[in-house]
Amino acid sequence: MTLPLAEALAQCARHAEVLRSAAAEMPPRFDAATVHAADAALVRVVDQFVLRFIKLQDTLGEHVLRPFCAEVLGEPVADLPLIDVLNRLERFGFLTTAGWLRWRALRNSLTHEYPEHPQIRAALLNEALAAAAAMGDLLQRLRERAAAR
Amino acid sequence: MRLSDRERRIIREAVLRHFGVVPRLFGSRLDDARRGGDIDLVIRTGLPPEEAARRRLDLLAELWLNLGERKIDIVLDDGTSQAPIVERARREAEPV
Numbered sequence: 359m360t361l362p363l364a365e366a367l368a369q370c371a372r373h374a375e376v377l378r379s380a381a382a383e384m385p386p387r388f389d390a391a392t393v394h395a396a397d398a399a400l401v402r403v404v405d406q407f408v409l410r411f412i413k414l415q416d417t418l419g420e421h422v423l424r425p426f427c428a429e430v431l432g433e434p435v436a437d438l439p440l441i442d443v444l445n446r447l448e449r450f451g452f453l454t455t456a457g458w459l460r461w462r463a464l465r466n467s468l469t470h471e472y473p474e475h476p477q478i479r480a481a482l483l484n485e486a487l488a489a490a491a492a493m494g495d496l497l498q499r500l501r502e503r504a505a506a507r
Numbered sequence: 508m509r510l511s512d513r514e515r516r517i518i519r520e521a522v523l524r525h526f527g528v529v530p531r532l533f534g535s536r537l538d539d540a541r542r543g544g545d546i547d548l549v550i551r552t553g554l555p556p557e558e559a560a561r562r563r564l565d566l567l568a569e570l571w572l573n574l575g576e577r578k579i580d581i582v583l584d585d586g587t588s589q590a591p592i593v594e595r596a597r598r599e600a601e602p603v
Contacts, residue, residue, distance in 0.1 A: 439575065440576065441571075441572070441575060441576070455572060456568050456569070456572055457568075459567070459568035459569075459571045459572055459576070460564050460565065460567075460568040462567075462568070462571070462576070463563070463564040463567035463568050463571075464564055466567075467560070467563070467564065475556050477555070477556050477557045478556045478557055478559075478560045480557065481556075481557035481558075481560050481561055482560060485561065485564065
């Protein structure tokens with residue numbers, strides 16, 4: 359099911375807001391010790407962060423990027439693979455295709471907790487903190503451009 | 508091995524660039540009688556785990572960029588892991 363663009367953007371904004379507030383409650387940087395010693399409250403807030411990171415990326419990827427490209431930028435992308443949509447958005451300066459795909463790889467990796475390797479979990483959470491801020495910026499630019507139509 | 512020459516070249520070159528080793532393939536794509544399926548790769552690396560995890564993201568993004576987004580599982584083998592998936596990969600895998 360495809361959501362109308364305005365509704366999908368509003369959904370993304372809610373995910374981004376919870377993501378931001380979860381990030382604000384997390385340490386600015388993780389290391390193996392932070393992950394290993396996480397108390398129940400930190401585990402909960404990290405879970406919330408990861409869930410909203412996934413939802414924000416999925417909603418952008420499934421319900422926003424293509425209709426934004428078609429309806430707002432007027433590009434004929436309705437039947438093209440996502441990679442072509444990403445390339446158009448790169449040409450318009452909204453994102454880089456390689457960067458988006460890396461967020462995608464990160465999204466998939468965050469579903470694993472790596473209990474044997476807290477340093478991997480820490481590295482991925484640090485990557486995700488930076489990516490979450492960048493995804494929030496992307497969403498902001500998409501919303502501004504959509505509103506300026 | 509059910510990978511085209513182009514797929515093999517792209518995978519080999521990308522893994523060499525990011526990890527400095529030739530990747531090995533395991534799982535269903537070794538079975539010529541089957542169709543489709545995930546691409547399961549195992550990469551031997553002595554990098555610190557956090558650095559290997561970051562390079563894994565770079566590698567996946569590059570593979571998706573060049574092969575299209577599809578299911579690619581990358582198992583990192585530090586040489587000591589006894590995880591069942593790593594042991595299976597070591598047993599079966601063939602160089603890409």
